[in-house]
Amino acid sequence: MDTSESTTGERDPEAGTSRRRGWRRWAMDTRPLRRPAYRRLWVSTIVTAVGSQLTAVAVPKQIYDITGSSAWVxxxxxAGLVPLIVFALWGGAIADTMDRRKLLLITNSGIAVTSLLFWLQAFAGLESVAALMVLLALQQAFWGLNAPARNASIARLVPEDELPAASALGSTVMQTGQVAGPLLAGALIPVVGLPELYLIDALALCVTVWAVYRLPSLPPLAGTAIRRAGLKEIAAGFRYISGHTVLLLSFLADIVAMVLGMPRALFPQLAAQTYAPYGEGLALGLLFAAIPIGAVLGGLFSGTFSRARRHGWMVIGAVVVWGVAITGFGLSGSLWVAVAFLVVAGVADMVSMVFRGAILLSAATDEMRGRMQGVFTVVVAGGPRLADVLHGTAGSAFGPRTAVAGGGLLVVLVMLALAAAVPALRRYRV
Known part of the structure; x- marks a missing residue:
């Protein structure tokens, strides 16, 4: 007899609850979504994640159509990286001086207006690379101001024990956008045309502005506000990091993983040479999609790790697994084995993102969270670009597979050395 049903034929609610709890132990932890304020912020992130990818595809496509040159792309x-770095650092300081909800309203509105300007220039057939680069720089400046305030706000909307779950929800949405956004853009361009991608993004951002408007006020906590946001306050943020070892190591862990172990610059060469028998186009698409797919899978099953309390060990373990997976990818002669290793790397990257994000929000005081998130934005944006230079150079000198495998091995060795030499990260727990 099914013990989940009583003799009267009615289902036992306790048995059903037990099964649901069993599912929730390994499925995505959605506790933060029970909190209306966080749920609104998360909804705005969904729209931004997909819509921003439409523009991210449309801009290089339009530049290439105008110039026929990948160098211009x-x-x-x-042109977008420099303002992103500058304004992310400044935006972190601003986020510590004013109501973060107000800052999010201003910056999301700015991003929406920029998308509308992208649409106007494309609709008018302007065909000016200079105009596109100026608009891209403006958009990335607004994004740099927006990201620290958005991420720093999370700690005010959910309790500390739910920070890993909230980080997993946000990261999963962003990674899903990186997969779904380009696919949607590719499907829409032949149907509605390239200019309309910008317009769709602009209209979608209206939903984001509305969701942010519904957030509660998020002013600096009493007695913690700084009066201005200048170079002195930005420098104070870096001094704060240097004086808090666990924060410094959380940044170093990401730098080690991304700079030494992100091999995307070698994907085209590997697709054309090592995996050419599988079809160069298929191979290239799978290589670029594998890590985001792994990250999405990690997010969907984040219930398996989001309740862990030893956040430092989770970061160390995730970075080591990333390095091992990248090493395996470099040694793989089979495309399908290589993709499997990259998917594992994506899962590890998601785990690392979740707990590094939780450490930044829990180990930093509220008056410093904006500046910590500004530095985090710079590290996330700059690390993979430095990796492109490093791996491109190493691939030319030693061959792509050797460069990839060597980079992955270096990730493992350097991360283990850091963990052994500095115990602060190992000891950190909620």
């Missing part, structure tokens, strides 16, 4: 990427 690369130049545009760098």
């Amino acid at each position: 690369g130049a545009a990427s760098m």
